[in-house]
Amino acid sequence: xxxxxxxxxxxxxxxxxxxxxxxxxxxxxxxxxxxxxxxxxxxxxxxxxxxxxxxxxxxxxxxxxxxxxxxxxxxxxxxxxxxxxxxxxxxxxxxxxxxxxxxxxxxxxxxxxxxxxxxxxxxxxxxxxxxxxxxxxxxxxxxxxxxxxxxxxxxxxxxxxxxxxxxxxxxxxxxxxxxxxxxxxxxxxxxxxxxxxxxxxxxxxxxxxxxxxxxxxxxxxxxxxxx
Amino acid sequence: xxxxxxxxxxxxxxxxxxxxxxxxxxxxxxxxxxxxxxxxxxxxxxxxxxxxxxxxxxxxxxxxxxxxxxxxxxxxxxxx
Numbered sequence: 001x002x003x004x005x006x007x008x009x010x011x012x013x014x015x016x017x018x019x020x021x022x023x024x025x026x027x028x029x030x031x032x033x034x035x036x037x038x039x040x041x042x043x044x045x046x047x048x049x050x051x052x053x054x055x056x057x058x059x060x061x062x063x064x065x066x067x068x069x070x071x072x073x074x075x076x077x078x079x080x081x082x083x084x085x086x087x088x089x090x091x092x093x094x095x096x097x098x099x100x101x102x103x104x105x106x107x108x109x110x111x112x113x114x115x116x117x118x119x120x121x122x123x124x125x126x127x128x129x130x131x132x133x134x135x136x137x138x139x140x141x142x143x144x145x146x147x148x149x150x151x152x153x154x155x156x157x158x159x160x161x162x163x164x165x166x167x168x169x170x171x172x173x174x175x176x177x178x179x180x181x182x183x184x185x186x187x188x189x190x191x192x193x194x195x196x197x198x199x200x201x202x203x204x205x206x207x208x209x210x211x212x213x214x215x216x217x218x219x220x221x222x223x224x225x226x227x
Numbered sequence: 228x229x230x231x232x233x234x235x236x237x238x239x240x241x242x243x244x245x246x247x248x249x250x251x252x253x254x255x256x257x258x259x260x261x262x263x264x265x266x267x268x269x270x271x272x273x274x275x276x277x278x279x280x281x282x283x284x285x286x287x288x289x290x291x292x293x294x295x296x297x298x299x300x301x302x303x304x305x306x307x
Contacts, residue, residue: 057295064292093295100297107243146240148297180241 001026001226003043006071008033008062013048013084013201020203021045024219031067038070042226043080046071046087048139048201058101058142059089068094080124080226081195085140088187088197097190097197098155099147104140105180111139113211114178116163116186116200117170123193124225125162125218133170134163134214136200138178138186143199145181145188155188162187162196228273230285231304232293235266240298269293278306 003026007014014030021028021043029039033051038044052061062068068090075081075096083091091097104110115133118126147155155161164184166172177184179199187198205215236242242264249263271288275281282303289301 100295103243
């Protein structure tokens with residue numbers, strides 16, 4: 001399985017993602033934002049970080065960079081595109097997934113482990129994951145998911161919510177919402193479910209000596225689903 | 228020609244920064260405020276000399292980059 005991780009000026013989780021993808025069997029290539037062509041890929045990842053210093057709105061500049069036109073075409077032809085954290089912010093700015101990510105409700109940068117409940121398994125990202133709840137890491141200042149009422153209705157009608165913030169038992173309540181996200185939304189799909197944007201970082205949970213292994217479950221499963 | 232653009236958050240979008248500014252102003256003694264909303268201001272200096280054309284270009288910039296229309300409104304201030 002071939003993957004590509006796009007590096008933007010200010011990306012800082014691109015190498016972590018490279019390590020994670022390779023660990024679970026992807027042949028990964030790093031792709032520079034100013035390149036026009038995407039290498040042949042089964043999965044494209046927009047990594048976390050602070051592309052373009054978060055100027056104007058997080059992800060807004062990166063969403064207009066040269067490589068993104070190829071990424072958008074790839075996504076629109078059914079290619080798997082995953083945006084993590086800043087990558088999620090870039091995805092919403094391209095319009096590939098609906099909504100926006102606002103400043104966290106309490107204006108704090110949040111850096112901690114959270115639990116997320118998988119809302120939908122009829123997709124290549126979460127199909128066959130045994131667990132209902134995964135422990136991932138979040139580190140962001142703008143992860144407060146918001147969309148219009150019309151968009152929310154559409155998202156819910158199409159079952160586009162990927163994961164919600166919850167407690168370790170999978171209970172989705174306000175008190176387990178770290179950043180004020182609408183409906184505790186931590187990740188969302190496009191309508192076709194080949195594009196996934198999520199704030200949590202699975203690539204930070206691939207080694208017990210770091211902070212956990214639920215990311216390993218995610219990546220192992222992902223590569224199997226793509227085969 | 229210089230054109231200015233003001234970008235504001237839509238009415239229903241939470242503005243935590245505006246809220247904190249409101250609270251701080253309140254603490255400083257400006258107690259009769261109903262609400263504070265924070266926005267963005269751009270000054271765009273363009274080579275275009277035709278008012279209407281320049282305005283149309285800036286409108287396109289707003290739609291494509293400067294504003295995110297899910298949460299923001301923009302207002303173009305007439306060029307001088």
